[in-house]
Amino acid sequence: MGTQFEPGDGQIDASLSAVMGERRQLINLAYRLLGSLADAEDVVQEAYVRWYAMSPRQQEAIESPGAWLTRVAGRICLDQLRSARVRRESYVGEWIPEPLPDRTEWADGRQGGATADPADRVTLDESVNMAFLVVLESMTPAERVAFILHDVFRYSFAEVAEIVGRSPAACRQLASSARRRTRASSEVPATSAARRAAVVKDFKHAWETKDIAALIGVLDPDATALADGGGLVNSAPRPISGSEEIARYLVAVSVIVDEQPFHQTILERTVNGQPGLVVQHDGITTSVLAFDVEGDRITRLWAVRNPEKLRPWTSYGKVMN
Template sequence: MTTRSGPEPGRGRAHDGPDPGLDAIMSERRHLINIAYRLLGSLAEAEDAVQEAYARWYAMSSERRDAVDSPGAWLTTVTSRVCLNLLGSARVRRETYVGEWIPEPLPERTEWSTARPDGGAVDPADRVTLDESVNLAFLVVLESMTPAERVAFILHDVFCHSFAEVGEIVGRTPAACRQLASSARRRIRAARPSPAPAAQHADIVRDFKQAWEAKDIDALIGLLDPDATAVADGGGLATTFLHPIEGGEQIAHAWVELARRKPGDMTFLERKVNGQPGLVAQQDGATVTVFAFDVAGDRIRHIWVVRNPEKLHRWTTKTCAGYC
């Protein structure tokens, strides 16, 4: 197996020291986290998958590790296979999930929390590189793919692995993997035919926030596609609507009702969500809800509302006036 093409931001080389191999192995961690998050849509699960890959590496004898030509390629293969297995079981696990399941939203790098729920510190290597392949609309489309399609597409189209390498991971021929990636691309084109430019996206989200705070139902309807949908994820741990809201007018009425019920100490702030303009709700200085938007043309097509606190611990409590 060959290594991937192109450097990953933040990757380093081993330097002279007591164990030069350790630095080389650990420098792969960020690359592996980036792959696993895109495959799983959950940073917590991505961290577990990468940890499992490292556990398998160190479970081998030193002789077997020395025989591996490319430790980075070996770790990528194992991580991807762990993710493939998790994707297969995730569909079963999510049948018992309370309400809708939305991928875990990520803040901007400057907004990233430095603490874990268990009290430990976040490793900077865990931070995901934010680009088009992690915006929430893209991740939601990935959720509609089969596990094999998702792995083939992410590894080939996003991380530039050959179809021969992908085939080793998913257990299929290179030609079959090519077909899987092609099918995945068709799904993406069908679901996201014309996303709005970033500046226009930001303007529409800002207008939506202002109309929401003003309880201006006509303005909200004007900003929403007539066939827009809103989906919320509380995971059974936070109150929210359990079923998708369909239709721009229905969403506008629901959001005005939310504004009327808003606690006095809650504020709505403009933030980047997975690299795209979005909103967060903060109460007593803590982020309690993250809103992500899919905008096409001059209308909002989808709103994703994440309230599950287990998916929000990456967000800090600091505030700022605009996008950070």
């Protein structure tokens, strides 16, 4: 016997599809606001829980479910950003935004190979590269929310005001302040994708061969390197400054790794939309490296080693290998 449908079921199915179709947009928003894909997924899940906690009549009274879900997710993110500042005061070592899991290989600045399900992946563009996310960390929670909603997602300041809980004029000032921060960090000319890929490839080769001189040559003299182990694995507890200091540290780490019983592989992978590297020990991802490149030199290096931030990368790596 076939399933019986009541009149109006088609309309309900269409409404459900429209609500669930907002998931990608909400993940995109929440990741940029929080810098953590895991936290972004939790926020979106909570937004949907609140939607389905309403009665059908309450849901029908909402003119735009997408706008409602965005307001709810935005407010949850704002609350999380405020509490995150307190939590990170007790975080062990440096805190780096969680890198987006990506199976995409890069070659000469071009991406190729398999990618994740688009519905479950944050759209990659300039607003998710690591340098941009790090700048966002310097903003106040209200600045970050106002800036991302208006400048990245093009919400009006009236809509932003509903989420932030301030006037449209105040939200305009918040976004303007945040904008100045991003401009100050992006005054240098952009480096082409092909050039970035070539520089990172040179870095990889120099690191694999433990060539200190070559590493120094590919690093800017005033380069900085940060590692995020979260207190769960060994990592540099403070930023390392200077090309020679970074190069010697990397080679020292490689020497220690060579003495271990596991096999290390360094893979060329896209990290937040740009050429990066993924370090695996017997197929388990132990580090994800992102780079900021200016001209022919690496100016900043971020190494995420906290295993809690790398769980999705390990499952991706097993698929690739």
